[in-house]
Each structure stands twice: as C-alpha cells, then as structure tokens.
Amino acid sequence: MIIKLEKVEVQSRKDMEMIDMTADVDRVVAASGVRDGIVLVMTGHTSSGVLVTEGVECLERDVLAHLERLAPKQPPEGTYGYWHNRYLDSDGRVGFNAGDHLKSILGGVSCFFPVENGVVVRGSRQRVYFIEYDGPLARTVLIQVIGQ
Amino acid sequence: MIIKLEKVEVQSRKDMEMIDMTADVDRVVAASGVRDGIVLVMTGHTSSGVLVTEGVECLERDVLAHLERLAPKQPPEGTYGYWHNRYLDSDGRVGFNAGDHLKSILGGVSCFFPVENGVVVRGSRQRVYFIEYDGPLARTVLIQVIGQ
C-alpha cells in the first residue's frame, strides 16, 4: 500500500476567495505512483474550506456571495448577534470571524475522489477548490493519496 | 488490498429528485469481496449531490424544498442576482443553474461508510441518496470499495 501526504501552501490574497487546486491534486496523485485508490483533500483551517464545484469565474462569485448571505460576517441590523464576537482569552483579542466559521461548516472542509489507472476520476465539470473566508492568510491544504 | 470502483448510471426523471442508492451501495460492497474497509460514494456532477438522511418520502420532499429555499433557482424579486446567469462562452449558452450548484455545495457531493464483516455499517435510519437539482439528466454515481 502506498500512502503519500503532501502539505500544499496556499497564499490567499483577498478576504474571501476561491482558489482552484485541481492541478495540485492531479500533480500529487501523479507523483505518488498510485494506480488505484483515493485522493483526499482537506483544509487545515476552520475559517476556510475545500469544496467541489464547476470552474467558472462567475460561479465562484456566486458561491462566495451566497455563503456570505447564508452566514454573514455581520448579521443584519436588529436581528441576531454572534456569541463569538467577544473578547477571547485564548486569543487575547475580540473574536470577529464567527460568520466565516459558519461558512466553513456549510461549504465543507474536505473532499475525495477515486483514483483509477493513475488518474483522478472526476466529472467533466468538477474542480477542487480551496475557499478562503477570512483572508488574506498563508494557508495549508492537505492532499493525501492512498492506494496501490 | 482490494480496490473496486463501479460507475452506476442513474436517470433522473424530474427537475429535482432524491433517488435512494442504498441498495446499489450494498450490492457493490457485496460483490467486491471486501470484509473490512470503507465504501465511498460520490456524484460526478456539480448540480447534483450525494447525502445521507432518513428514508421517508415526506422528508425527501422537505429536503428538496428546503434546499430550494436556501439556494433558490430564481432569487426573490428585488433582492440579489446570480453572476452565473449570463452568457457563458464555455457553454455557448446562458448559465441558468447557479442555485443548483449552490444546493450541491450545501447538501454535499459525497459520503462514506465503514465496511465490517462484509457489511456496510450504517445507522438504522441512514439511507444513501443521489440528489438531482437540475434534471432530468443521465447521471453517474461513483461507488468505490477499499479494504481487505
């Protein structure tokens, strides 16, 4: 059994951003020598995500805008508040990114694909995205291949 | 190590529909000869999903209706619009299914279960669903078994 884990560094440049990681996933699988197995992709951060969707720029904008609608950084005036937006002893500062953690939960933090004959089995429209909700930051995405 | 990948063809008959794939998952596991391992299920399409929930018809209707409420095909009049609803060079037509891609992200595109003694370890209420957001279409669901 072959097991290869690569930690890919990603630098987000905006507060919220979708970064296409598909080429990285393909590269790690090709380098692993795995013919048949799976590849797993995961973010190492709780205000970011990993998800699978179609790779067009207009849809990237829709995904970011819609997750902000569903889990806003600031709740609409006069509605609700976030408990996390208070002084946190553990951080020595006021928490501010509750909405970004919530986006991370809604959009998901990981994905996987089968590998067959050395190739990632991916639908023709499917792309793998790292999604930043709380940037810009230096981030780590885990890509792991398991197989034979 | 045994690794078996089956591509199951699914024909959705409605615009939005939940199709119970549990028997397919059980069948692929039984045919694989795997005693202990995992089974992974994934859709190959970005306007559809795979998810786990209870298998009753009234709940299927609630899941479809609620995802449409959270990520509507047409946003409520006078609120927001989708960037994806414009002419797409890559498709040669106007994008129309932004809301369906968003549903796919919210509901998820894959699931997995442990396999023990040749049987899928599944809670008594848990069923595996393929969920169509943009049908009717011919779809492919990947079911992969890995183990020994």
Place this chain on the structure above:
Amino acid sequence: MIIKLEKVEVQSRKDMEMIDMTADVDRVVAASGVRDGIVLVMTGHTSSGVLVTEGVECLERDVLAHLERLAPKQPPEGTYGYWHNRYLDSDGRVGFNAGDHLKSILGGVSCFFPVENGVVVRGSRQRVYFIEYDGPLARTVLIQVIGQ
C-alpha cells in the same frame, strides 16, 4: 493493512449540543497501531452530525443557533411547513424533527483526517465535534482507522 473500527457511545444531555470528540479520535488512532493512513469519523444518526470547527464555547453556541436559524425546528409563522410533520406509519407517531434532519444535511455527518507518524494531522484550531440536533439521546459515533 490495519483496519480498526470503534463504535463510541455518546450520551447527549440537551436538545441541541456540540460534544468535542477530538480526544476519542486521537485515542482510537493511537490504539490502532497505524503509523500512516486516515481516520474517518461518522455519526450513525440522521438527526445529528459530525463536523470540524474551532473549539471555543462561544462558537459552539453560534453554530447551534445559526443552524437553527437556517433550518428551524418550527418554521416561522405564516411561511412554510414541513411535510415530515405528519403521522408516520413507519414510526407510529407524528414526525417532528424535519428541521433537525435538515441541520444534519447542512452541517454534515462525517469527516476525516490524515494520520502521519501515528498522529492525527489536524490544524491547530481544528476540533472534531459530534453535534446533537434532537437530544437528549444515546448515540453512536463510528471512528475508523485505515493504514499501515
């Protein structure tokens, strides 16, 4: 290849509650003898979930409150109703937890992490939670380690 599956019993004490399972996951991995591989975590129940987020009590409250906002137990007066809230032959009672099944779908039912050198590879803020939407109940969480 080593494959170990442990069924961890969890007793929720509230209607909705987040229970940190990170120590259980670490314990099962350590006991498995796996040096390199993956650990998979999954709930066995369709009105509960498993998810990854930061481990602070104020955020736990936000996650629970926000999922209740997105998929309420009772829809706002005069809006929509749940089909599941009717007499269910299969249960011999009226369904009441449609909103909790919907929360389970939105928040997710499973997660996984790589294992490297016998240790779970987890971001510094990432914790693994079992999340109860419909308690208090006795629940089972599956933790499976696969590797070598």
